[in-house]
Amino acid sequence: MLTRKQHELLMFIHERIKETGVSPSFDEMKEALDLASKSGIHRLITALEERGFIRRLAHRARALEVTKMPDQATAGAPRGRAGFAPSVIEGGGRPMAAEPANDTRELSLMGKIAAGTPIAAIEHETARYPVPEAMLGAGEHYLLEIEGDSMIEAGILNGDLVIIKSTDTATSGEIVVALVEGEEATLKRLRKKGASIALEPANRNYETRIFGPDQVEVQGKLVGLIRRYH
Numbered sequence: 001m002l003t004r005k006q007h008e009l010l011m012f013i014h015e016r017i018k019e020t021g022v023s024p025s026f027d028e029m030k031e032a033l034d035l036a037s038k039s040g041i042h043r044l045i046t047a048l049e050e051r052g053f054i055r056r057l058a059h060r061a062r063a064l065e066v067t068k069m070p071d072q073a074t075a076g077a078p079r080g081r082a083g084f085a086p087s088v089i090e091g092g093g094r095p096m097a098a099e100p101a102n103d104t105r106e107l108s109l110m111g112k113i114a115a116g117t118p119i120a121a122i123e124h125e126t127a128r129y130p131v132p133e134a135m136l137g138a139g140e141h142y143l144l145e146i147e148g149d150s151m152i153e154a155g156i157l158n159g160d161l162v163i164i165k166s167t168d169t170a171t172s173g174e175i176v177v178a179l180v181e182g183e184e185a186t187l188k189r190l191r192k193k194g195a196s197i198a199l200e201p202a203n204r205n206y207e208t209r210i211f212g213p214d215q216v217e218v219q220g221k222l223v224g225l226i227r228r229y230h
Contacts (some may be wrong), residue, residue: 003103007070008033009044010053014066023064043104043130104130107143107163113177114186115148115156115201131163135224140166142220144177144187151175151187154202156225162187163224168217175222181215190218 012032016024026038035041045064048054053070057063108125129143146160154175156162170176172192178199179185188199191208197216200208 003047005033006044006047006051006053009041010048010066010070013054013064014069017064017066039106043106046130047103104132105136105141107131107141109143109145109161111144112147113144113162114184115146115151115158115188129161129226131224131226135163137165137223141223142166143226146187150201150203150206152203154189156187156202156222157227159228161226161228162222163226164220165223166220168219170218170221176218177220177222179217179219180211182217185219187222190216 009029009032012029013023016022016028024032026041029041030038033041033044045054049056053066053068055065055067057065106128107130109127109129111126131141131143142164143161144164146156146158146162149158156175164177170190172190174190175187176190177185177187178190180199186199188201188209191198191200193210195213197211197213198208199211199216
């Protein structure tokens with residue numbers, strides 16, 4: 001089921017392509033849906049793409065293709081803000097409740113983190129990506145790109161984006177972002193061994209490293225993973 005805004009945008013894109021042969025620009029979509037920013041359009045397009053209603057055509061500007069339509073889509077779709085009258089999708093003779101419009105959250109990509117020997121500590125945002133709310137929970141979250149192969153047996157591969165929940169505490173056995181001696185960050189499974197802390201890889205070619213409790217600072221824990229296929 002599409003949300004009201006997703007349905008409005010799909011119909012607008014469909015009619016504009018049928019009318020001009022070219023998909024509308026982000027500015028035109030933003031104006032048609034009366035949204036405050038292009039980030040809202042980006043979230044809607046991503047949701048439509050994930051649901052199989054549109055696809056992006058590679059190596060072409062403004063290249064969107066409508067691949068299917070809702071069952072009750074009509075030809076009288078909006079062509080802009082004037083006369084904007086979106087259809088209502090119904091089922092079983094009763095109006096269907098719309099999903100929440102804000103079904104994704106933009107998270108900051110804070111650079112790369114080692115899943116091998118530690119690399120430089122995380123310092124600043126390098127990009128932003130929409131992430132489904134279903135993958136998140138309460139609290140602050142951010143993204144990191146994995147560099148290295150020491151966590152491959154936990155299904156974490158080089159180039160993956162991991163979703164990290166900001167926290168300074170973790171229980172033994174959780175996979176965490178650990179800041180080592182205030183200078184280097186790494187992603188490892190944390191094990192508490194008496195007064196010591198072990199950072200454990202998930203690759204038999206790497207050794208577990210043992211530190212004193214004052215040498216390791218937890219900066220977050222793993223809650224999800226995004227894999228891109230090129």
